[in-house]
Amino acid sequence: MQHHALIAHQFDQAIRQANLSVRLGFGAILCFCLFGTLASLPALKDSSWIYYAFHYLPYALIAITIPISLYHSFLLRRYRVMDGSILAVIxxxxxxxxxxxxxxGLSVGAxxxxxxxxxxxxxxxxxxxxxxxxxxKKFASFLEEKSSKSP
Structure with missing residues (x-):
């Protein structure tokens, strides 16, 4: 039974990380919209800070989520929650x-x-x-259901 509890804890942590990744993705969209709007204003049109925030901050926020997504794909494959071929394609x-x-970018340039x-x-x-x-979340709820039904 302790094994199920450890796995459930691991998946609860992964869900929190996934929520963080989703928030970072929404933050990237918000930064793109906000700094894109600011960059279009005549007063801030020539601001290099606004341009760099508009152009690179969304990419950086998404890039932060890449290691988390790789970990989640490993976790989902390890416990066979998702089919390996689907994960491979993604x-x-x-x-x-x-x-x-x-x-x-390295060969031709930006x-x-x-x-x-x-x-x-x-x-x-x-x-x-x-x-x-x-x-x-589906696998975590499955684990909770299994642990509540077992004696």
């Missing part, structure tokens, strides 16, 4: 897009293709915490 998409953006690839990669990584959080 992770391969995010990693491939991020890898393409990195290779393109042009339109680089930023479009980076934007697509960040969208892929943005969606992962939502999917993982749902699966973590």
């Amino acid at each position: 992770l391969a998409t995010g990693i491939a897009l991020l890898g393409f953006a990195a290779v393109w 042009d339109t293709v680089f930023f479009m690839a980076l934007f697509l990669a960040m969208i892929a990584w943005f969606g992962m915490p939502f999917l993982f959080r749902v699966n973590l």
